[in-house]
Amino acid sequence: MTTLTILRYPDKRLHKIARPVTSFDARLKKLVTDMAETMYNAPGVGLAATQVDEHIQLVVIDISDTRNELRVFINPEIVWQSEEKFVYEEGCLSVPDIYGAVERPAQVTVRALNVDGNPFELRAEGLLAVCVQHELDHLKGTVFVEYLSPLKQNRIKSRLLKEERQIARQMERNNERNIDTDVTKKPAIKRGLL
Ligand code: NI
Numbered sequence: 001m002t003t004l005t006i007l008r009y010p011d012k013r014l015h016k017i018a019r020p021v022t023s024f025d026a027r028l029k030k031l032v033t034d035m036a037e038t039m040y041n042a043p044g045v046g047l048a049a050t051q052v053d054e055h056i057q058l059v060v061i062d063i064s065d066t067r068n069e070l071r072v073f074i075n076p077e078i079v080w081q082s083e084e085k086f087v088y089e090e091g092c093l094s095v096p097d098i099y100g101a102v103e104r105p106a107q108v109t110v111r112a113l114n115v116d117g118n119p120f121e122l123r124a125e126g127l128l129a130v131c132v133q134h135e136l137d138h139l140k141g142t143v144f145v146e147y148l149s150p151l152k153q154n155r156i157k158s159r160l161l162k163e164e165r166q167i168a169r170q171m172e173r174n175n176e177r178n179i180d181t182d183v184t185k186k187p188a189i190k191r192g193l194l
Contacts, residue, residue: 001034002034002037003034003038004038005052005053006094007052007053007094008094009094009143009145009157010157014050014051016141017055018048018049018139018141019055019056021058024074024115028074029115032060034052035047035049035058036060036062044193045062045194046059046060046062046194047135057075058072058073058074059072059132061073061128063128071122072114072115073113073135074112074113076110077111077112077136079111081107082105082108084106085106086126086130087101088101088130090130090134090194091194092144092145092193093193095144095156095160098145100145100152102148104129104130105133107125108123109121
């Protein structure tokens with residue numbers, strides 16, 4: 001198993017459109033395993049292939065407290081959504097330490113294929129419905145911050161770019177002094193990151 005690098009907003013690759021999966025081979029199964037490990041390590045409750053720079057329609061989700069209920073969605077589409085809305089304070093592994101309230105349909109039905117290429121349908125509500133919609137957005141190149149006001153979006157962008165520069169400088173300094181520390185590692189956040 002391999003832990004994959006998660007792209008950080010505002011990386012342009014987060015806006016690529018994912019293409020459908022056509023072969024359900026060993027390579028796909030390995031990517032599913034690696035993405036699951038990456039999500040559990042982060043820790044997060046959902047991860048889209050787009051976030052690890054693989055532009056295929058693949059999403060992994062586990063919203064369980066026990067962290068052993070992995071759900072895999074391949075070529076997913078939302079075939080029904082409720083009129084009723086639900087507001088949730090979303091976060092994202094690609095947008096570290098930023099949260100924002102997003103309103104989405106409260107319930108959705110998603111149709112997808114499993115890792116063997118067999119179709120299934122799932123009716124989701126609550127956090128699972130939020131997560132499914134958030135991850136499917138990633139496959140379409142949309143990051144949740146795009147639902148926030150332009151002012152907020154710009155603030156988030158400049159804050160994250162500044163942080164990235166600080167991290168790069170710190171790593172350079174560490175390299176000069178030959179210190180092996182990863183300053184990008186932060187303590188685990190209890191909140192569910194999507
Ligand atoms: Ni996300």
